[in-house]
Amino acid sequence: MSHTTTEITLVEAVNQALAYAMQQDPDVIVLGEDVGTNGGVFRATAGLLDKFGADRVLDTPLAESMIAGASIGMAAQGLKPVCELQFMGFVLPAIDQLLSHAIRMRNRTRGRIGCPLVVRTPFGGGIRAPEHHAESFESLFAHSPGCKVVVASTPARAYGLLLAAIRDPDPVIFMEPMRVYRLVKQAVPDDGIALPLGRAFVLREGADVTLISWGASIQETLQTADELAKQGISAEVIDVASIKPLDTETLLRSVQKTGRCVIVHEAPRTCGFGAEIAAIISEQAIYSLVAPVQRVTGYDVQIPYFQLEKAYIPSVARILAAAKQTLELV
Amino acid sequence: MTEFDSSSRFSGKADKQYAFVIPHYQYLDKEGKPTQSLPNFAQDKAEMLRIYRALQWIRHFDQKAINLQRTGKMGTYPSVLGQEAISVGIGHAMQKDDVLVPYYRDIGAQYLRGLPMENILRYWGGDERGMAFAGLSESEDFPLSVPIASQCLHAVGIAKAFQYRKQKRAVVVTIGDGGTSQGDFYEALNLAGTWQAPVVFVINNNRWAISVPLSLQTHCQTLAQKGVAAGIPGIQVDGNDVVAVKQLMQEALHQAREGQGPVLIEALSYRLGDHTTADDASRYRPAGELEQAWIEEPVKRVQSYLSHQQWWDDNQEQALQAQIQEEVTAIVDSYLTTAAQSASAMFDHLYATLPDDLKIQREQALRFEGVSL
Numbered sequence: 047m048s049h050t051t052t053e054i055t056l057v058e059a060v061n062q063a064l065a066y067a068m069q070q071d072p073d074v075i076v077l078g079e080d081v082g083t084n085g086g087v088f089r090a091t092a093g094l095l096d097k098f099g100a101d102r103v104l105d106t107p108l109a110e111s112m113i114a115g116a117s118i119g120m121a122a123q124g125l126k127p128v129c130e131l132q133f134m135g136f137v138l139p140a141i142d143q144l145l146s147h148a149i150r151m152r153n154r155t156r157g158r159i160g161c162p163l164v165v166r167t168p169f170g171g172g173i174r175a176p177e178h179h180a181e182s183f184e185s186l187f188a189h190s191p192g193c194k195v196v197v198a199s200t201p202a203r204a205y206g207l208l209l210a211a212i213r214d215p216d217p218v219i220f221m222e223p224m225r226v227y228r229l230v231k232q233a234v235p236d237d238g239i240a241l242p243l244g245r246a247f248v249l250r251e252g253a254d255v256t257l258i259s260w261g262a263s264i265q266e267t268l269q270t271a272d273e274l275a276k277q278g279i280s281a282e283v284i285d286v287a288s289i290k291p292l293d294t295e296t297l298l299r300s301v302q303k304t305g306r307c308v309i310v311h312e313a314p315r316t317c318g319f320g321a322e323i324a325a326i327i328s329e330q331a332i333y334s335l336v337a338p339v340q341r342v343t344g345y346d347v348q349i350p351y352f353q354l355e356k357a358y359i360p361s362v363a364r365i366l367a368a369a370k371q372t373l374e375l376v
Numbered sequence: 377m378t379e380f381d382s383s384s385r386f387s388g389k390a391d392k393q394y395a396f397v398i399p400h401y402q403y404l405d406k407e408g409k410p411t412q413s414l415p416n417f418a419q420d421k422a423e424m425l426r427i428y429r430a431l432q433w434i435r436h437f438d439q440k441a442i443n444l445q446r447t448g449k450m451g452t453y454p455s456v457l458g459q460e461a462i463s464v465g466i467g468h469a470m471q472k473d474d475v476l477v478p479y480y481r482d483i484g485a486q487y488l489r490g491l492p493m494e495n496i497l498r499y500w501g502g503d504e505r506g507m508a509f510a511g512l513s514e515s516e517d518f519p520l521s522v523p524i525a526s527q528c529l530h531a532v533g534i535a536k537a538f539q540y541r542k543q544k545r546a547v548v549v550t551i552g553d554g555g556t557s558q559g560d561f562y563e564a565l566n567l568a569g570t571w572q573a574p575v576v577f578v579i580n581n582n583r584w585a586i587s588v589p590l591s592l593q594t595h596c597q598t599l600a601q602k603g604v605a606a607g608i609p610g611i612q613v614d615g616n617d618v619v620a621v622k623q624l625m626q627e628a629l630h631q632a633r634e635g636q637g638p639v640l641i642e643a644l645s646y647r648l649g650d651h652t653t654a655d656d657a658s659r660y661r662p663a664g665e666l667e668q669a670w671i672e673e674p675v676k677r678v679q680s681y682l683s684h685q686q687w688w689d690d691n692q693e694q695a696l697q698a699q700i701q702e703e704v705t706a707i708v709d710s711y712l713t714t715a716a717q718s719a720s721a722m723f724d725h726l727y728a729t730l731p732d733d734l735k736i737q738r739e740q741a742l743r744f745e746g747v748s749l
């Protein structure tokens with residue numbers, strides 16, 4: 047494997063991880079709508095068809111339930127299907143297969159048959175995409191026992207986490223924030239080293255308040271930390287990265303240190319994954335808190351068409367206001 | 377025609393067999409010459425001029441929409457270039473009280489059913505108001521559907537309501553060739569067949585589903601034959617021939633309204649543009665295919681027919697183009713001068729009455745509206 051030093055985008059890192067995994071393991075199969083000749087509508091699978099052939103890179107008919115269902119069968123045979131569902135909004139037709147079968151296969155065969163598939167899906171708003179192209183459904187899967195749910199937020203973490211997802215013996219929902227696909231570049235060595243699933247990443251250490259987020263909202267969360275720093279407030283920023291399993295230890299340790307917490311996510315508020323984190327904090331760290339936990343989330347509405355995306359997606363101003371509330375600065 | 381005979385694969389002697397015929401219809405060939413005796417409407421100059429005008433109008437509007445996207449004034453847009461005859465044929469065949477359940481390449485039918493086209497621009501321009509059907513609020517037509525094939529089932533439900541109320545009305549639902557791979561499509565065909573529901577299903581077979589060619593979508597020789605398994609008549613029409621589309625649609629709609637059940641129409645066309653403005657077909661479209669498809673395109677053949685009939689000349693053409701240009705420009709201007717919507721828009725129609733907790737969220741959204749950072 048070549049050790050690249052050129053900086054790459056998140057979508058290129060996904061591509062690099064897929065190529066590495068396919069090279070390393072002949073059982074890895076990539077399938078989905080437009081993943082072959084076109085290399086995916088976001089180019090995440092570009093070049094894979096040429097490199098690995100039409101036997102392993104499958105342009106499927108247009109049907110998500112079919113993609114998920116067929117992946118379950120392949121996975122049961124020990125193949126490692128990595129399917130792309132074109133946008134998270136179009137995960138919905140596949141939900142029956144994923145929630146009725148993929149996540150239950152191991153349990154209902156009492157460990158006899160596993161389901162090591164990966165569902166890759168771009169998610170979230172902010173790129174002026176049409177209706178149904180900007181959804182964030184992490185909670186739907188977090189609420190469904192038997193799968194893992196991973197959210198990439200940088201090129202390096204996308205590379206390492208995707209490799210881990212592909213090597214994992216259970217179904218993994220791998221969410222890629224479209225807004226970050228080409229936003230940042232990083233040098234990502236193509237070393238085949240996976241990052242552990244179930245671990246959160248402390249992106250910035252701080253003492254006064256803990257800011258917790260994942261996916262594209264990490265961008266605004268980090269900017270908020272910068273703003274707070276200008277005002278002499280030191281914020282710790284954590285990328286949850288693995289929604290399930292959740293690294294509660296890292297989250298709790300931080301909140302116990304700062305006593306204040308703001309959780310930021312793009313999905314609607316009610317039953318958003320922020321609610322789960324807030325519940326865990328109240329169960330296990332309530333005596334460390336000096337202020338109520340705050341959530342900055344999408345509103346409880348269908349994510350609006352793109353003109354109002356900005357008003358919907360948690361902004362620095364909203365995160366800042368929430369952080370100041372925990373600091374009693376308002 | 378190639379034979380499809382399941383008995384050829386098995387050794388025994390079949391004691392029964394069933395045969396199915398899928399016909400293909402064309403009235404005007406690519407030069408605009410009649411291939412069989414034409415229906416009355418096609419011999420009616422005024423009607424054919426109306427149809428031609430609609431085709432040209434849609435082509436013009438479509439190009440404007442692409443330009444708006446290219447200049448950053450609109451979002452992603454799916455062009456209908458090359459498929460105008462399907463949508464215009466549908467629009468011309470429907471009666472006012474029929475219901476249209478469109479997908480995203482049906483602006484011709486929507487236009488002919490009276491939808492002020494600013495709505496279309498607003499929708500693709502990321503404005504909630506695009507779905508308000510401003511200027512056509514009494515319409516029972518559905519808005520276009522983005523989740524592929526889901527609309528097919530809605531159409532059968534609407535048709536069931538017509539049946540239940542003993543109304544002589546019909547539903548038209550459209551879908552792309554790729555969409556026929558979805559379960560919802562088959563479920564809808566099956567249900568419509570079982571209920572003998574007054575639905576006409578129209579497949580716009582433009583040969584591509586983004587980058588996936590029909591050959592990777594199905595092993596079937598035709599998509600029309602998918603009706604056979606549901607007990608529904610399936611036919612193919614030349615989707616570049618607006619006379620064929622309108623004629624077959626009219627017959628199918630009439631049958632549906634008269635209680636003779638659903639029909640599946642596969643209209644063969646070609647996507648002359650990219651899938652949407654976010655796509656680049658040069659990445660996957662084989663060389664030469666586009667050039668060939670342009671020879672068959674639907675607008676020119678009507679123009680040729682009109683000329684053969686001596687119903688049309690260059691002056692008329694220029695006058696028409698100028699008129700359309702003016703109309704479309706007015707629509708674009710109206711779109712571009714639409715005042716921005718408030719953040720309240722994402723809450724306004726979520727429920728008949730907005731619950732109190734959401735009123736609090738709406739206030740918060742309004743408070744942060746326009747706050748920089």
Ligand SMILES: Cc1ncc(C[n+]2csc(CCOP(=O)(O)OP(=O)(O)O)c2C)c(N)n1
Binds near residue numbers: 139
């Ligand atoms: C359920 C679902 N899956 C995926 C998509 C993304 N998508 C939009 S259009 C399209 C291809 C549709 O092809 P076809 O049905 O042939 O219609 P065409 O666009 O060619 O008119 C895809 C995959 C979607 N809109 N809905």
Ligand SMILES: [Mg+2]
Binds near residue numbers: 581584
């Ligand atoms: Mg198509």
